[in-house]
Amino acid sequence: MRVFFVCSWFPNRVSKSEGFFLKHYAEAISLYNDVTVFYVGEDTSLTAPEELTEKIHNAKVKIIFFKPFRSGIKQLDEIINALKRNIHLHKLVAREFKVARPDIFHFNVMSLCVLIVWYYKLFYRIPYVYSEHWDVPLRVRLGLIKKWLQYRVGMTVSALFTSSLIVCSQAMKDAFEYFHISDKMKIISSVVFLDNQNIDDEKRKHGKKVMLHVSSLGDWQKNISGMIRATAEVAKTRSDFEFHILGYGPEFDKHNQLAASLGVLDSAVVFHGFVSDEEKRSWFEKSLFHVLFSNFEGYSLVTAESIYYGRPVIATHCGGPEDFVNDKNGVLIQPNDEKALAEAIHYLLDNYEKFQPEDLRSYGESIFSPQMVGMKHTRLYEEVLRR
Numbered sequence: 001m002r003v004f005f006v007c008s009w010f011p012n013r014v015s016k017s018e019g020f021f022l023k024h025y026a027e028a029i030s031l032y033n034d035v036t037v038f039y040v041g042e043d044t045s046l047t048a049p050e051e052l053t054e055k056i057h058n059a060k061v062k063i064i065f066f067k068p069f070r071s072g073i074k075q076l077d078e079i080i081n082a083l084k085r086n087i088h089l090h091k092l093v094a095r096e097f098k099v100a101r102p103d104i105f106h107f108n109v110m111s112l113c114v115l116i117v118w119y120y121k122l123f124y125r126i127p128y129v130y131s132e133h134w135d136v137p138l139r140v141r142l143g144l145i146k147k148w149l150q151y152r153v154g155m156t157v158s159a160l161f162t163s164s165l166i167v168c169s170q171a172m173k174d175a176f177e178y179f180h181i182s183d184k185m186k187i188i189s190s191v192v193f194l195d196n197q198n199i200d201d202e203k204r205k206h207g208k209k210v211m212l213h214v215s216s217l218g219d220w221q222k223n224i225s226g227m228i229r230a231t232a233e234v235a236k237t238r239s240d241f242e243f244h245i246l247g248y249g250p251e252f253d254k255h256n257q258l259a260a261s262l263g264v265l266d267s268a269v270v271f272h273g274f275v276s277d278e279e280k281r282s283w284f285e286k287s288l289f290h291v292l293f294s295n296f297e298g299y300s301l302v303t304a305e306s307i308y309y310g311r312p313v314i315a316t317h318c319g320g321p322e323d324f325v326n327d328k329n330g331v332l333i334q335p336n337d338e339k340a341l342a343e344a345i346h347y348l349l350d351n352y353e354k355f356q357p358e359d360l361r362s363y364g365e366s367i368f369s370p371q372m373v374g375m376k377h378t379r380l381y382e383e384v385l386r387r
Helices: 020-029 074-099 114-124 136-141 149-158 170-178 201-205 224-235 252-261 277-286 301-309 338-354 357-368 370-386
Strands: 002-007 034-042 050-056 059-066 104-108 128-131 164-167 185-187 209-214 241-246 269-273 289-291 313-316 330-333
Touching (some): 002 020, 020 050, 020 059, 020 104, 059 074, 074 114, 104 114, 128 370, 136 149, 164 170, 170 185, 201 277, 209 277, 209 301, 209 338, 224 252, 224 269, 241 277, 252 269, 289 301, 301 357, 313 338, 357 370
Parallel strands (some): 002 034, 034 059, 209 241, 209 289, 289 313, 313 330
Antiparallel strands (some): 050 059
16 A cells, blocks of 8 residues: 655654654554655754655655744744645645555644645545554543643544544553544554564673663653662662663753662662663663653553563553553552552562563564554554445
8 A cells, every 4th residue: 555654743854853653653564555754844954945855664755844934923933834834745745646646644643734634635535544642631631731722622633534543552542532532543552663683681690680761761750769769778678689770851960869869879770871772772681671660651662662672571550551561571560659669679670580581572572563563554554445
């Protein structure tokens, strides 16, 4: 099938991490389909629009950068730049449409760019599916935020004519249905686009036992301070482990100060800041397990990555992880229960060998692999086209 993959986010030269997971989805879907990705972004250094064509695996990527309008009035700037974005996107899609008509559009993340997809739906009868990755409805349902009108309107409008609204977890589906955003929901898990071959499982047995956490360290969501306090409690009775925290964010120094005040900085708790993908893979290889103590997660890709690498996990009942974490690959606890976290850490430090890496990798590949995720999208496209 020919798929036009329209993205409101996409990694690019201005923001390399923006919507990186959408790149992986496009790569997975392109294993079975002819995929063209469309993205329009802002670049303040330009004097005129600039168009780029790239290739990621089997997918073609069409990108236009434009110089954003700046008046100093935020609302006005947002409106004008949204219009400029849609004009550029319309020209880009129309040109590719003349080359070869797509069988289906796949729209990603709410934005006014949905108007372009609507145009082809209404005038050319080409269906579209809509993937939403904002977990705002889940946060609202959990009582973590109150003001979300713009998101609710945006998501409801984006889903208005869709054949299917795709989310990555049961918790996300339940939240979207609870707020009546759509009744055409489909769950397809996040994709893990990593090399889990040739993992040396013996490395985890050398030296002190390593437990791992990877994130941008936002305490409101990830509860880093709770993990530090639980780790300090465990360190009172044993010294055979180290908790390595990878990632960087605005609260990095605050977390270091907490660990220092508890007497565990650079002993039981070690911060590394931002690391490369290669370094992250090396740390997973050396680790016994990954810890997630979040208050909410739409999915938790890093938890999936840990299982994909063959490492068990501690995770909370916070939304997404319940779909794939069970007693065969880890331990689930309640959010904010630091005593339960300390007990789970003790348990996995002493019993990690009960979780065989090959079994975990096999389980991960059956859910998160590009082949599996790409095939699930392909089957959904086929189902939509048969209607």
